[in-house]
Amino acid sequence: MPLTQDALLQVWRPRPLACLCKKCEGVAKALDSRLSEGSRGTRFEHHKTLHDLTASADGGCALCGLFLSSFQGARPWPYKSEEPVQTGTVITSYEYQLYLYFPYEDGDLSYDEDERNQVEQLFLTYLVQAAPHEDLALDYDTPEPGTSTADALPLCKLWLQECRQSHNSCQYEADKYHVAGIPTRLIDISNPACPRLSLSIERASSTGGIVEYATLSHCWGKGGGANIATLTSSALNEFRELIPDAALPKTYRDAIHATWVLGFRYLWIDSLCIVQDSAEDWARESAMMSQVYRGASLNIAATSSKDAGPGAAGEAADGAAGGMREGTLYGLYPGTFDWISAKKDRLRRRAWVVQERFLSRRTLHLAQGQVFWECDEGPACETYPTGYPAAVFDENRLERWPGFGPDFSIRRARFSRELWPEIVRRYTRGRLTRETDMLVAIGGLARIMTEHFGGGGDGEEGGNQYVAGLWRERLEEQLCWSYAGPVRGRGRRIVPYTAPTWSWASLKGAEIAARIGCSQSELFVEVCDVRLTPYSSSGQPDAYGQLADATLRLRCRLLCPGSEIPGRGVRFDFSNKIIFCNTELDIQFGQKPLLYRSYYFLPVCRSPGPIRELEGLLLEPTWQKQGQYRRVGYFWVPWGAPSDDFQTEAEQQSLTASGAVKDVLDLSTFAMICENEHGEIQEYVDLV
Numbered sequence: 267m268p269l270t271q272d273a274l275l276q277v278w279r280p281r282p283l284a285c286l287c288k289k290c291e292g293v294a295k296a297l298d299s300r301l302s303e304g305s306r307g308t309r310f311e312h313h314k315t316l317h318d319l320t321a322s323a324d325g326g327c328a329l330c331g332l333f334l335s336s337f338q339g340a341r342p343w344p345y346k347s348e349e350p351v352q353t354g355t356v357i358t359s360y361e362y363q364l365y366l367y368f369p370y371e372d373g374d375l376s377y378d379e380d381e382r383n384q385v386e387q388l389f390l391t392y393l394v395q396a397a398p399h400e401d402l403a404l405d406y407d408t409p410e411p412g413t414s415t416a417d418a419l420p421l422c423k424l425w426l427q428e429c430r431q432s433h434n435s436c437q438y439e440a441d442k443y444h445v446a447g448i449p450t451r452l453i454d455i456s457n458p459a460c461p462r463l464s465l466s467i468e469r470a471s472s473t474g475g476i477v478e479y480a481t482l483s484h485c486w487g488k489g490g491g492a493n494i495a496t497l498t499s500s501a502l503n504e505f506r507e508l509i510p511d512a513a514l515p516k517t518y519r520d521a522i523h524a525t526w527v528l529g530f531r532y533l534w535i536d537s538l539c540i541v542q543d544s545a546e547d548w549a550r551e552s553a554m555m556s557q558v559y560r561g562a563s564l565n566i567a568a569t570s571s572k573d574a575g576p577g578a579a580g581e582a583a584d585g586a587a588g589g590m591r592e593g594t595l596y597g598l599y600p601g602t603f604d605w606i607s608a609k610k611d612r613l614r615r616r617a618w619v620v621q622e623r624f625l626s627r628r629t630l631h632l633a634q635g636q637v638f639w640e641c642d643e644g645p646a647c648e649t650y651p652t653g654y655p656a657a658v659f660d661e662n663r664l665e666r667w668p669g670f671g672p673d674f675s676i677r678r679a680r681f682s683r684e685l686w687p688e689i690v691r692r693y694t695r696g697r698l699t700r701e702t703d704m705l706v707a708i709g710g711l712a713r714i715m716t717e718h719f720g721g722g723g724d725g726e727e728g729g730n731q732y733v734a735g736l737w738r739e740r741l742e743e744q745l746c747w748s749y750a751g752p753v754r755g756r757g758r759r760i761v762p763y764t765a766p767t768w769s770w771a772s773l774k775g776a777e778i779a780a781r782i783g784c785s786q787s788e789l790f791v792e793v794c795d796v797r798l799t800p801y802s803s804s805g806q807p808d809a810y811g812q813l814a815d816a817t818l819r820l821r822c823r824l825l826c827p828g829s830e831i832p833g834r835g836v837r838f839d840f841s842n843k844i845i846f847c848n849t850e851l852d853i854q855f856g857q858k859p860l861l862y863r864s865y866y867f868l869p870v871c872r873s874p875g876p877i878r879e880l881e882g883l884l885l886e887p888t889w890q891k892q893g894q895y896r897r898v899g900y901f902w903v904p905w906g907a908p909s910d911d912f913q914t915e916a917e918q919q920s921l922t923a924s925g926a927v928k929d930v931l932d933l934s935t936f937a938m939i940c941e942n943e944h945g946e947i948q949e950y951v952d953l954v
Contacts, residue, residue, distance in 0.1 A: 269424060269425070269428050269644070269646070269651065269652045269653070273424055273428075284327075284328030284329065284598060285326045285327060285328055286327055286328065286329055287322045287325070287327035287329075287330060289311075289312050289313055289322070289330075290312075290322075290327055290329040290330060292310060293310075293312075293329065293356060293358075293364060293396075294596060296308060296310055296356075296358055297358060297362065297396060297398075297596060308357065308358045309351070309355050309356065309357045309358075310355070310356055311353065311354070311355055311356075312354045312355060312356045312366060313330070313354045314353040314354050315353075315354065315368070316354075316368050316390065318354070319333060319334065319354065319366075319368075320334065328598065329394065329598055332394050332598055332599075332600065333364075333366050333392040333394055334392070335600060336392050336393050336394055336600045336601040337390070337391075337392055338391040338392060338393050338601065339391060340370050340388040340389065340390055340391070341388065341389060341391050342386040342387070342388065342389070343367075343386065343387065343389055345357075350367075350369070350387065350389065351367050351368075351369065351389070352369060353368075353369070354366065354367070354368050355367050362395065362396045362397060362398060362596070363393060363394070363395055363396070363601070364393070364394040364395075364396055365391060365392070365393055366391070366392040366393075366394075367389045367390065367391055367392075368389060368390040369387060369389055369390075370387065370388040370389055370390050392601070393601025394598060394599070394600070394601055395598075395599040395600070395601055396596040396597070396598055396599075397596060397597040397598075397599060397649055397650075398595070398596055398655055399595040399596065399597055399650070399655060418636070418637045418648055419524060419527045419528070421637070421648070421651055422524075422528065422630055422637060422639065423527065423528055423529070425630075425639040425644070425646060426528055426529075426564065426628070426630075428644060429628055429639075429641050429643070429644060432643075432644075433641060433642060433643040433644060434643075435642040435643055436627050436628060436641050436642050436643060437627075448466070448554055448557045448558065448561065449466070449479070449534050449539060449551075449554070449558045449561075450465070450466050450539070450550075450551060450554075451463055451464065451465055451466070451497075451534075451538075451539040451540075452464050452466075452469075452477070452479050452532040452533065452534055452539065453509065453522070453532065453533045453534070453535060453538060453539065454531065454532060455522050455525060455526055455530075455531060455532070455533055456531050458522055458523065458526045460508055461508075461509045461514070461522060461533075462505065462506060462507060462508050462509060463497070463502075463505040463506045463509060463538070463539070464506075464532065465506070477531070477532055478530055478531075478532070478563045479530060479531075479532035479533060479534055479561075479562055479563065480521075480524075480525045480528070480530045480532070480533050480534070480562060480563060480564040480565065480566055481533070481534045481535075481558065481559055481562040481564075481565045481566070481622070481626065482517075482518070482521045482533065482534070482535045482536075482565075482566050482567075482568065483565055483566070483567040483568065483613060483616075483618075483619050483622045483623070483629070484517055484521075484535075484567075484568040484571060484613070485568070485571060485572055485573055485612055485613060485615070485616050486537070486573065486616075486699055487572060487573025494512075494513065494515050494537065495510065495512045495513035496513065496537040496538065496542040497513075497537065497538050497539065497540065497541055497542060498541060498542060498543045499541055499543055499544055502541065505538070509538065513538060515573075517568045517571050517573075518535060518538070520568070520632065521533060521535070521566050521568065524566055524630070524632065525566065528564065528630075530563065530564070534558060534562065539551075540552075545803040546803065546806075549802070549803055549806055549808070549811070550806055552703075552706050552709075552808075552811065553709070553806065553808045553810070553811065555621070555625075555709070555710040556621075556625055556709075556710030556711065556713045556714050557710075559621070559622055559625035559626050559710070560625050560626075560627070560714065562626060562627070563627070563628070564626075564627075564628050564629075564630060565622060565623070565626035565628065565629040565630070566629075566630050566632065567613055567619075567622075567623075567629050567630065567631045567632065568613065568632055569611055569612070569613045569631040569632060569633040569634075569638075570610040570611065570612055570613075570632075570633045570634035571612060571613075572612045597649065599649075610633075610634045611633070611673070614695075614696070615695075615696055615697055616696050616697060617693055617694070617695075617696030617697060617698045617703075617707050617708075618696070618698070618703075618707045619696065620689060620692050620693040620696065620708065620711070621693075621707060621708055621710050621711040623640070623676055624676065624689070624711050624714075625710060625711060625714065627641065627642075628640065628641045629641075629674070631674055636648035636649065638673070638674040639674075640674040640675060640676060645674060645675040647674070654675070683715065683730075683737065683782065684782055686715070686737070686780060686782060687779065687780040687781060687782055689708075689711070690708075690735070690747075690770065690778055690780035691750050691777060691778060691779060691780065693707075693708055694750075694770065694776060694777050694778040695777050698774075701760045701761075701764070701774050702760065702762065702764050702812055703812075704735075704760060704764050704765065704771045704772075704774065704812075705734065705735060705764060705765055705771050705810065705811055705812055705813065706808075706810075706811045706812055708735070709808065709810030709811050710810070712732045712735075712810050713732075713810050715730075715732075716730055716731075716732050731796075732809065732810060733769075733796055733798065734765045734766055734768075734769040734771060734798065734813060734816055735765060735769045735770055735771040735780075736769060736780075738793075738796065739783065740782070740783020741783070741793045741796075742783065742789050742791050742792065742793055742820075742870055742871060743781050743782075743783040743787055743789075743870065743871050744780065744781045744782070744783060745768055745818075745870055745883060745897075745953075746781055746870055746871065746881045746882070746883070746900060747770045747778055747779060747780050747781055747900070748778075748779050748850055748900045749776055749777065749778065749779065749850060750777040750778055750779035757773035757774065757775050757776030757852055757853055758773065758774055758775055758853055759772055759773065759774075759852075759853060760772060760773065760774050763801075763813070763814065763815075764801075764812050764813065765812075765813055765816065766813070766816040766817070766818070766953065766954055767852070767896040767897040767898070767953070767954065768818055768883070768897045768953045768954075769816070773852060773853070786874040787871045787872065787873055787874060788871060788872040788874075789870070789871050790822065790823045790824055790868075790869040790870055790871065790872070790882070791820045791821065791822045791823070791868065791869075791870050791871075792820065792821045793818060793819070793820060794819045794820065794821050794950065795817075795818075795819040796816075796817075796818055796819075797815075797816065797817045797818075797819075798813060798815075798816045799813060799814045799815040799816065800812070800813055800814065801813055801814040802814075815954075816954065817952050817953070817954050818952065818953040818954075819937065819950055819951075819952050819953075820868075820950065820951050820952075820953065821948055821949070821950050822868060822949055822950070822951055823869070824868070824869045825866055825867075825868055825935060825936075825949065825951065826866060826867040826868075826869070827865075827866055827867075828865060828866065828867045828884075847867070847901045847902065847903035848901060848902050848903065849884055849899050849900070849901045850899055850900045850901070851884070851898060851899040852897065852898055852899050852900075853898070865884060865885060865886040865898065866884075866885045866886070866887075866895070866935075867882055867883075867884060867885075867901060868882050868883045868884075868885055868895075868951070869881075869882040870882040870883060879902055879903070880902065880903050881900070881901070881902045882900075882901055882902075883897050883899070883900060883901070883953075884897070884898050884899035884900065884901055885897060885898065885951075885953070886898050888954060891937070891952065892936075892937060893935060893936040893937025893938065893950065893951050893952055894937060894951075894952045894953075894954060895951055895952070895953055895954070896953070896954055897953060935949075935951075936949040936950055936951055937950050937951050937952045938950040
């Protein structure tokens with residue numbers, strides 16, 4: 267059941283339709299008739315001069331007034347394929363943006379382009395955001411103009427009440443994650459002015475150890491929050507009496523205020539609830555992260571704050587100028603207003619947040635401009651307090667990307683293994699204060715996926731066993747992860763050891779395109795054994811966290827020596843032919859050419875369909891054990907390419923002289939060679 271008009275009227279009031287001039291009435295008609303058809307770049311005449319626009323605004327037209335207040339500057343004509351306007355013209359875009367252009371007659375823009383002097387006419391540019399609504403009940407304004415997004419907390423309380431009472435999917439498995447003794451510590455804000463640390467053993471006597479609480483997602487800032495006080499072993503007893511002001515920067519105080527207003531007594535903040543100078547406490551508490559966020563009644567996100575200092579609540583956006591209606595109702599906002607996304611979403615840069623958002627049943631985003639509510643059944647924001655209309659919240663996109671919609675509309679009920687590549691991509695865009703947390707900071711989410719979809723967990727074997735950021739089922743193809751962005755070879759191995767080279771989690775500073783296996787692909791390798799040794803500094807090893815060692819044994823059909831020919835690319839030997847291929851190095855090797863490195867190409871899979879692209883790994887020996895290799899890159903090549911066309915006599919001599927082309931590989935190339943029951947020779951290699 268959506269939030270009702272009667273409930274909303276308790277905290278907000280309806281905004282009347284704006285008064286529009288004849289020219290602006292045509293804007294509403296254009297939006298309905300043309301944008302509904304998916305048109306973009308549609309133009310129509312508006313007021314002919316800036317003087318006419320000003321006169322219309324003075325006469326009471328709200329849209330003309332909003333155009334005047336949303337001046338973007340004098341700019342060149344942006345539509346190179348179309349003739350520039352000669353008078354005032356509005357151009358609509360499919361994002362429901364309205365651009366108004368006037369030719370700027372007092373000057374031109376001169377600049378150099380390819381060393382040629384270019385002169386372009388400038389255009390005065392104005393931008394208004396028209397946000398589609400379904401009915402008048404969706405267009406509301408606050409009773410008093412707000413200065414902070416925290417002023418919207420009464421509305422947030424309505425969202426929370428509605429979610430608790432009516433959203434069945436938001437109550438999923440709540441009892442399972444309300445475990446006695448978890449979290450170990452919470453901040454007791456029964457007196458918000460004097461918060462103190464509460465231990466689970468204290469709560470057990472009065473509540474059985476199970477309480478409702480909120481969590482905080484926030485950025486630590488540069489230096490890992492070095493400028494703020496945190497919980498340490500020596501401060502533990504002090505914090506149980508009173509958390510000092512030095513440990514409560516404005517972001518934490520805003521979170522305490524929001525938690526108290528929304529009716530919760532307890533709040534969990536990582537820096538104040540985990541002993542930061544104890545490796546043992548960190549290992550134990552980080553392993554319970556999935557239960558901490560899964561069991562919370564609400565997660566509060568300081569979405570626009572770069573660190574703990576500025577505060578969680580941002581400045582409130584300028585109010586709308588009202589609405590306009592032709593067939594659809596449109597709210598009108600300044601062009602700088604982010605109507606369905608957070609302005610300055612700095613929290614997105616933090617890798618931990620991906621897990622925190624997915625594990626939380628509900629998240630309240632305190633952002634610059636407005637607040638956002640995120641839950642499975644009723645995502646909303648101040649622009650759309652009763653929920654997003656169909657024109658904004660595209661269900662078709664959710665079908666293509668299960669779990670992801672517009673900003674702050676994750677659908678956890680549609681969670682599936684197919685979503686893992688998108689999760690990894692978003693996760694690896696973020697930053698970690700401690701690089702060795704690469705597997706730890708996503709381990710809670712992996713644990714939930716293992717429990718939800720069945721299979722092995724905590725080191726147990728199974729089809730859905732979690733394996734260093736990958737999954738045991740169809741693991742072969744998942745080994746062919748690569749960089750997602752245009753930058754190649756810019757990642758660096760994490761030191762000390764965190765994950766094996768065959769896992770994306772061994773790299774830092776690289777956005778990763780992960781894979782999910784396709785049952786129709788042809789495989790050239792088979793995973794025969796996976797051996798993982800979790801790292802433990804406290805005697806509590808966690809198969810979802812940092813690893814101390816990992817080895818993958820593969821039975822392979824092909825293992826081809828290769829070399830780089832300077833200026834011509836990389837080739838490898840296959841069936842006495844030199845195959846040209848594309849390569850992507852995991853890390854930079856400096857200026858030293860690959861010609862002087864001993865490395866091999868391991869074909870892994872060939873995709874189905876007409877392209878039949880061959881993919882595989884670029885390996886180099888470790889020289890520590892026979893047949894043991896580390897991954898150094900990824901390669902792909904269209905199968906059946908005319909490889910002889912890439913070979914010249916000089917290049918052949920170069921390859922032969924370098925020893926890169928061999929008719930028979932040495933026995934020491936493989937970790938094991940044996941015959942199967944049919945008398946066929948089988949070769950095995952180990953990847954570390």
